[in-house]
Amino acid sequence: MSRWTAADIPRQDGRTFVVTGANSGLGLVTCRELARAGAHVVMACRDVAKGQKAAADLTGSVEVRPLDLADLASVRAFAAELDGPVDVLVNNAGVMGVPRGRTADGFETQFGTNHLGHFALTGLLLPRITDRVVTLSSSLHRLGRIHLDDLNTERRPYERWLAYGQSKLANLMFAYELQHRFVAARSLLRSMAAHPGYAATNLQSHTGTFQDTILAVGNRLLAQSADAGALPTLYAATVADLPGGTFVGPDGLGESRGHPRPVGSTGASHDPAVQRALWARSEELTGVRFDLAGTSA
Helix, strand or coil: CCCCCHHHCCCCCCCEEEEECCCCHHHHHHHHHHHHCCCEEEEEECCHHHHHHHHCCCCCEEEEEECCCCCHHHHHHHHHHCCCCEEEEEECCCCCCCCCCECCCCCEHHHHHHHHHHHHHHHHHHHHEEEEEEEECCHHHHHCCCCCCCCCCCCCCCCHHHHHHHHHHHHHHHHHHHHHHHHHCCECCEEEEECCCCECCHHHHCCCCCHHHHHHHHHHHCCECHHHHCHHHHHHHHCCCCCCCCEEEECCHHHCCCCEEECCCCCHHHCHHHHHHHHHHHHHHHCCCCCCHHHEC
């Protein structure tokens, strides 16, 4: 069996993709390959100037729009100002291992940006999505535990890597629960999840501690490239017959590197009661409700 690469992306002419966190790293590679395959790509970036500079080096149909996932007002503005249908939404952006902080809406930074921002964006764009939603998780979802009574780490001591693990577990559980809801609504849409393995990006440089130096050395010596890390996302976003609910990651040792294939996840990620409870809390926190009636077959 051949190993899937970006060269295997089918033509995407006439299709529109929205990619968050698009100005660097995995997001930029994702945009580059989708545009190369003929798609129109909306690069959703917190820093528009950096996004425009990155877009200038791409070949194909791309546009840059402002989106700050750490600010629900920005998420709502992005969704309101975006025109036309969206075939695929790629929830790629994220922060990792950052110091304790709060989003504009008072959420813990990693949970608010990685999960709640994408939850709200997906719900607001859902009436215009025609094919699928791809949400990036991480192999570090295995560290995570969903603290339903303290999602924003207001009562517990803040530990950056456990907070990151919770946010990535939340991403994965959101992707699974969204697929459950698509099936229940007899929807034609699909929800996928992906993780890049250990890929060298600037995601690893924002701890504000000595860990940045350690992670930088790891990027040089151990990590695969951003081009390779983006392959699971591209696979999840473009393989035509991929079943909804698929989680895609690298096929190498420990899923740290390699070519994309469907992979498994922790038992905790498949807990239906916690999936539903997390969804309900996410609706409460963001004020966004999903209208799946219009997605039915």
